[in-house]
Amino acid sequence: MRKGPRRSTPVRRRHCLHLLGVGRPSPKYATAFTRMAAFAALGISSWLQRACKTLGILTPTPVQRACIPAILSGRDVVGAAETGTGKTAAFVLPILDAVGRDPYGIAAIILTPTRELAFQIAQHVSALGAPIGIREYTLVGGVHELAQAAALEKRPHVVVATPGRLALMIRRGVVDLARVRFLVLDEADRLLDPSYVDDLKAVVGECDSEKRQTLMFSATMTASLRELQEVAMGANAMRFDARENRYATVEGLMQTYLFVPQHLKECYLVYLLKERFEKESVIVFVSRCETAELIVAMLNLLGMKKVAALHSDMKQTRRIEALQKFKGQSVRALVATDLASRGLDIPACEVVVNYDVPRQAATYVHRVGRTARAGKEGIAVSFVTQSDVELVHAIEARTEKKLEKIEDVKEELVMKELSNTLKARQIVKMNLDESGFLEQGDAKREGARKRAKRRKKERSKTSK
Structure with a gap:
């Protein structure tokens, strides 16, 4: 192991002098600094900047540049962007930043419509949060409930869940969401489908609305998303939609x-x-x-x-x-x-x-x-x-x-x-x-038709 202070190489020294306004930067270190500075400008902690660099996330995408500062400042956010543009990191990074500052209790609930997407998001959370030993748990159907209840008792920092299974745990008194600071709806337009309404109400009702930030992301900005922003989110909520056409597909x-x-x-x-x-x-x-x-x-x-x-x-x-x-x-x-x-x-x-x-x-x-x-x-x-x-x-x-x-x-x-x-x-x-x-x-289809018909009747009764 090297002992004593590390000597600066001429290249590194020249770059450091440039940061003080002296001389010209080395191209190698100038590029790395520019990338780090780009994430630093968003306001995330230095350990998260290093985690991004380690995982090859080098330059913020438009959705990240727009949403991360807004989330860090405490605003509710609705974000719509094309697939593959970094929406997951746009909400995971500020959540992890908050956990790094206050690691007590369940800080975030991330809801997704499918189990596969839940596991994928959990992998992102685990990889980016590794430097601070983030505890995440994936709560989905198809797993024994007793094992899930035991895992939730250990109070993970982030729970990535499908609405049905989380609502079940809430009804059975297994999970406490009183300290949740972030409620994320990923693929939000799908989660606003009538088939998820009851489970979504159960989850939202358990989260303290005064302490909670609501974040909704999707590849398509539907009318239901716009309506929900106006009705259920704070007056200071930010909406990001980079596309003129909300159904736009990628150029390639x-x-x-x-x-x-x-x-x-x-x-x-x-x-x-x-x-x-x-x-x-x-x-x-x-x-x-x-x-x-x-x-x-x-x-x-x-x-x-x-x-x-x-x-x-x-x-x-x-x-x-x-x-x-x-x-x-x-x-x-x-x-x-x-x-x-x-x-x-x-x-x-x-x-x-x-x-x-x-x-x-x-x-x-x-x-x-x-x-x-x-x-x-x-x-x-x-x-x-x-x-x-x-x-x-x-x-x-x-x-x-x-x-x-x-x-x-x-x-x-x-x-x-x-x-x-x-x-x-x-x-x-x-x-x-x-x-x-x-x-x-x-x-299965006949059962789905009956449930949809029953939900329609219930909605018509409440509207009257």
Whole structure:
């Protein structure tokens, strides 16, 4: 170990003299200083500046430059920015700064619509907060409640949760949120969906409104977000939206479509994965869990083994395993429901395929946002059937971008797979039917319809 004061090298000494106004800076140290100074100017602590540098977060993004000082000053914030622009760090950094100053009790509750996103945010919190030994806990469904109750008794600094499980813990008196200083709604437009209303009320009711800062972030600034800001947030709340169009998509994204007959969608998908994108990593978005299972099993029968499913009917361990395999590129294609459309950072994804066209423009924006992240390029392909034309026109109107038709598809290559694909589909459907999986899906949708109908009746009663 070196003893005594460390001698400055001529390069470092020259740079330090420049900071005092003498001489010219060394380019090497000037660059590093400029980056550090950029984060220092936002007001975060020096240990957090060093943590950012260690993790390669070198220059603040626009959403970070706008939101971090506002949060540090105690303001409520609504932030909307394109996917992959650093929204997570925009609220995690000021939260960690506050924990560093006062590490007692649960300082922050971060709500997300999906378990996968909760785990991802928790990883960010853990990595950035490592220098001060941050204690974070991920509270989601699929885990034994007793184990979760024991973990919450240890009073973690930050709890990242899905609304349903946190609301359950509140109703059972397991968690105390009286000292919570930050309530964060990530993917806030999704959390404002009626299906989350009751759980969200339970969480918000437990947090002291006078002590709490409310932070809402999303890739799309919806009307519900604007209304909530006006009604539920402080008069001093700040809204950040860098885009003129709240449904804007990133510049590096090529948006295309294929006009396909409904009964040939599987054939076109096989063609894309075998011929068009045989080496690229692909996320295929579908509307139903059973569709995801059917497609993956069918592709496996056709010899494509590096394919995995991701949907809400899977056990949590399988969901985590599928996502990690795709991130690690041991799986080339992920067939997923909209569980994977929100906030997940998957740098390796090069292509997004909308096997089923989404009914909402906001869902389309989030789906295609899984590719072309952080300045990279990407491709989105939507399968458009005759019944999807109006949906596509609505998406184009919202995003203010025309989808380009793919003209150079070789029909003979598509039809070459017809016989094998239809045969594989028939076998897989029969197996899923015998296992009871399809029947479970029907029962789940019927239950969801009844709950939605009940919520609608309750809202109409309260409005009267």
